Amino acid sequence: MTAPVRRDAPRPAGPRHDGPWLWPGTAGGPGRRPAGARRPGLPEAVLFDRDGTLVVDVPYNGDPERVEAVPTARRALRLLRRSGIPVGVVSNQSGVGRGLLTRRQVEAVAARVDALLGPFAVWAVCPHRPEDGCGCRKPAPGLVLAACAALGAAPRHTVVIGDIGADVSAARRAGATGLLVPTPVTRAEEVRDAAGHTAADLLAAVRLALTPRHPDGAPW
Known part of the structure; x- marks a missing residue:
């Protein structure tokens, strides 16, 4: 069996100034929230990591036919949409920078x-390699900030759900709330560092995100 591939190491080397790829979902859906539309205590937006969180992780996948949703994903997203909360995806795709994927393939998988x-x-997609030193690759906050800006959502009122520590760290550095859904690639220290912001599966994470909080967005 092929060992799982993690997406958060090694540390960057030189700075990159070209930002992330950003585009609206091909299926449409709720976009920017009108000013003042947020329900007190609930997030303005929920952002998801892609591989290992929304879909089964297939390393450097450029084939739409290999996309498989994780269990509970449909139910979790249905619950969010019924609540009127915009949802987005923030994904590291270093296969582009490594020459293993093209933008067309990344967009086809997204579709x-x-x-x-x-x-x-x-x-919001980061196409850079870890060593490129960009500001968008998680655990940097760039993807989260770009998605929040596109949605008109304040980062402090946004929840980011992912399966590794880089997702939670990106949320924290952007001023958002991170929720960890551990998988076999999640390290024990990442679960420990998430300090209570963990859930057994995607549906449980969304239910936690929808648990009313203090109106100022303080953690649960």
Whole structure:
């Protein structure tokens, strides 16, 4: 069996100034929230990591036919949409920088995810390698900040759900709330560092995100 591939190491080397790829979900869906539309205590937006969180992780996947939703994903997203909360995807795709994927392939896989689980209001994708030193690759906050800006959502009122520590760290550095859904690639220290912001599966994470909080967005 092929060992799982993690997406958060090694540390960056030199700075990159070209930002993330950003586009609206191909299936449409709720976009920017009108000013003042947020329900007190609930998030303005929920952002998801792609691989290992929304869909089964297939390393450097450029084939839409290999996209498979994780259990509970449809139910979780249906619950969010019924609540009127915009949802987006924030995804590291270093296969582009490594020469293993093209933008067309990344967009084709995104379109398949949209077809299976959409509509997503925004996609924010980092195409850089870890050593490129960009500001968008998680655990840097760039993807989260870009998606929040596209949705008109304040980061402090946004929840980011992912399966590894880089997702939670990106949320924290952006001023958002991170929720960890551990998988076999999640390290024990990442679960420990999440300090209570963990859930057994995607549906449980969304239910936690929808648990009313203090109106100022303080953690649960």
